[in-house]
Amino acid sequence: MTRPANKPFAQSGFSLVELLxxxxxxxxxxxxILSIYMGTTVAGRQxxxxxxxxxxATIALETMARHIxxxxxxxxxxxxxxxxxxxxxxxxxxADSNFAGAGIKGCDGGFSSTNASxxxxxxxxxxxxxxxxxxxxxxxxxxxxxxxxNSASDCxxxxxxxxxxxxxxxxxxxxxxxxxxxxxxxxxxxxxxxxQASFTSQPLVTGVEFMRVRYGIASDSTESQVIFxxxxxxxxxxxxxxxxxxxxxxxxxxxxxxxxxxxxxxxxVPYYNCDGVLTxxxxxxxxxxYSTTVSIRNRAGIAQ
Numbered sequence: 001m002t003r004p005a006n007k008p009f010a011q012s013g014f015s016l017v018e019l020l021x022x023x024x025x026x027x028x029x030x031x032x033i034l035s036i037y038m039g040t041t042v043a044g045r046q047x048x049x050x051x052x053x054x055x056x057a058t059i060a061l062e063t064m065a066r067h068i069x070x071x072x073x074x075x076x077x078x079x080x081x082x083x084x085x086x087x088x089x090x091x092x093x094x095a096d097s098n099f100a101g102a103g104i105k106g107c108d109g110g111f112s113s114t115n116a117s118x119x120x121x122x123x124x125x126x127x128x129x130x131x132x133x134x135x136x137x138x139x140x141x142x143x144x145x146x147x148x149x150n151s152a153s154d155c156x157x158x159x160x161x162x163x164x165x166x167x168x169x170x171x172x173x174x175x176x177x178x179x180x181x182x183x184x185x186x187x188x189x190x191x192x193x194x195x196q197a198s199f200t201s202q203p204l205v206t207g208v209e210f211m212r213v214r215y216g217i218a219s220d221s222t223e224s225q226v227i228f229x230x231x232x233x234x235x236x237x238x239x240x241x242x243x244x245x246x247x248x249x250x251x252x253x254x255x256x257x258x259x260x261x262x263x264x265x266x267x268x269v270p271y272y273n274c275d276g277v278l279t280x281x282x283x284x285x286x287x288x289x290y291s292t293t294v295s296i297r298n299r300a301g302i303a304q
């Protein structure tokens with residue numbers, strides 16, 4: 001049977017209301033998916049940033065700790081305990097090793113110049129600037145790496161020649177290692193060493209924006225037990241000579257503040273600074289503080 005030519009076919013489809021509802025549901029689902037994606041991306045990026053900052057902080061702290069542990073170290077050249085003698089009725093100590101004197105010196109707010117000689121290192125005493133620290137000790141092929149044709153090297157792996165006369169034997173020379181650690185204006189942990197390019201500084205780790213150093217003080221220059229931690233200014237005010245005051249330092253507490261390489265955290269993230277104060281930064285960079293405490297080996301009775 002044929003259909004009449006003038007009868008229209010039946011038509012079906014979505015009404016306008018149904019179409020609008022479907023579009024609305026689709027947009028809500030798309031928004032939820034995008035929100036989850038963005039949240040996951042930000043969390044992943046932040047996790048990567050924190051991981052990288054932690055790795056860089058570990059390298060920075062370990063580099064400084066390796067040198068600070070050796071502060072004032074010198075190989076004993078006499079097979080006995082530190083010798084004493086009576087001079088004008090008083091007992092005095094006689095040098096039994098090449099190096100004598102304080103092996104560590106620090107400055108609150110940094111040194112005025114990081115390439116000055118040891119005795120001429122002057123502090124800025126600024127409360128807002130990063131602290132600096134300098135160490136020196138007898139270097140050899142066991143506690144440093146050979147470099148530049150020499151058996152000892154500084155913090156920049158520059159070879160250090162025999163450059164100082166022994167305190168126990170004035171005719172003998174040895175390699176005295178000197179390294180100064182500080183935070184540069186470019187937010188880099190840097191070091192100036194006394195190797196082949198004497199006290200020319202180079203960056204070691206980027207992303208370090210601040211450093212705070214505190215010193216564990218013993219009751220005198222023969223004890224190894226920390227009785228309190230002090231600032232560099234407090235060490236200088238202990239009442240003795242510079243060598244006597246810094247000779248009482250048996251441990252060093254270092255805190256460095258790291259900053260992310262880019263301002264992409266999406267929001268301001270508060271952090272605890274090196275003084276333990278919760279701080280809200282004025283930017284969207286990620287900031288984190290990392291710390292360690294280092295014992296000075298020769299004061300703890302450990303040879304190397």
